[in-house]
Amino acid sequence: MELQIRNVSKTYPGGIHALKDVSLTIPAGMYGLLGPNGAGKSTLMRILATLQDADAGSICFGELDVLLHKGALRQTLGYLPQDFGLYPGSSAEDLLDHFALLKGISERKARKEVVQALLQQTNLWHVRRQKLGGYSGGMRQRFGIAVALIGNPTLLIVDEPTAGLDPAERVRFLNLLSEVGESSVVILSTHIVDDVSELCSRMAIIDRGEILLEAEPLSAMKEVEGRIWRRVIDTRSRASVTREHDVISTKLLAGRTLVRVYSDTQPGPGFEAAEPNLEDVYFRTMSGRREGGEASL
Numbered sequence: 001m002e003l004q005i006r007n008v009s010k011t012y013p014g015g016i017h018a019l020k021d022v023s024l025t026i027p028a029g030m031y032g033l034l035g036p037n038g039a040g041k042s043t044l045m046r047i048l049a050t051l052q053d054a055d056a057g058s059i060c061f062g063e064l065d066v067l068l069h070k071g072a073l074r075q076t077l078g079y080l081p082q083d084f085g086l087y088p089g090s091s092a093e094d095l096l097d098h099f100a101l102l103k104g105i106s107e108r109k110a111r112k113e114v115v116q117a118l119l120q121q122t123n124l125w126h127v128r129r130q131k132l133g134g135y136s137g138g139m140r141q142r143f144g145i146a147v148a149l150i151g152n153p154t155l156l157i158v159d160e161p162t163a164g165l166d167p168a169e170r171v172r173f174l175n176l177l178s179e180v181g182e183s184s185v186v187i188l189s190t191h192i193v194d195d196v197s198e199l200c201s202r203m204a205i206i207d208r209g210e211i212l213l214e215a216e217p218l219s220a221m222k223e224v225e226g227r228i229w230r231r232v233i234d235t236r237s238r239a240s241v242t243r244e245h246d247v248i249s250t251k252l253l254a255g256r257t258l259v260r261v262y263s264d265t266q267p268g269p270g271f272e273a274a275e276p277n278l279e280d281v282y283f284r285t286m287s288g289r290r291e292g293g294e295a296s297l
């Protein structure tokens, strides 16, 4: 199965052009949609999830015309929105059972099996009878995924799921998604570069409604190999370094500043060659689109 997005545009009342002629081809596996706040990620995710209409364009999932046959897509869709409400007084087990019933799994025994498998898959079995109101952020997100996975969706859309998770929970959550990605199309929208570099086989970078890059993270990093240089400088020489070099990013490092620059040749004394990472690709793609060009972490 493959998701084909062709020339999708969306303008909100008030004139914000949230998506400008967006085209993407999304194969099975984990796909990262990376972009800063306000880039248009949630708008695209909501359109894909059939919750919002596009002004123009077409979307096909395999043979299915998504914009024409919303009901059919919903049968095979799992969606985890950026913010979702929980019923704080319910337990995971009861609420999953309820959602499974709503999704059409009417036979009690079958439902019980589905709920049990999802609780185990999302590692919530031991807390299945606890009230959701007492869950940690990571547990909540895993519960959200459990709900999204009811009915074995072949398309799973997850909107900024790792914001606010501690490192261990984040890894656990991403591993769970990656398991799902073995058999489905999983689209992960995020502003966290590491979410994409750690587990997506393909990605797109979006900013102000435009797709700036569509690539495999590994090939995109290979493209800049040999052209990324790093140097630790005194914070006060930052302005002159920025003037003289194509600075990709700056990062504070124990009271000093680590700069990464892009250059075809050795940029000068003190610079050493650096292994490219996806942040280099991201900031280089974004550079020039923000005032000052360079990005700070």
Ligand SMILES: Nc1ncnc2c1ncn2[C@@H]1O[C@H](COP(=O)(O)OP(=O)(O)OP(=O)(O)O)[C@@H](O)[C@H]1O
Binding pocket: 012, 013, 014, 016, 017, 018, 035, 036, 037, 038, 039, 040, 041, 042, 043, 044, 191
């Ligand atoms: N319902 C709406 N009405 C008007 N403007 C909207 C609406 N929803 C989003 N926007 C605007 O559209 C643009 C894209 O927003 P969107 O939420 O899709 O971006 P995003 O990449 O998901 O950002 P974030 O990470 O902040 O959620 C922004 O400028 C936003 O202010």
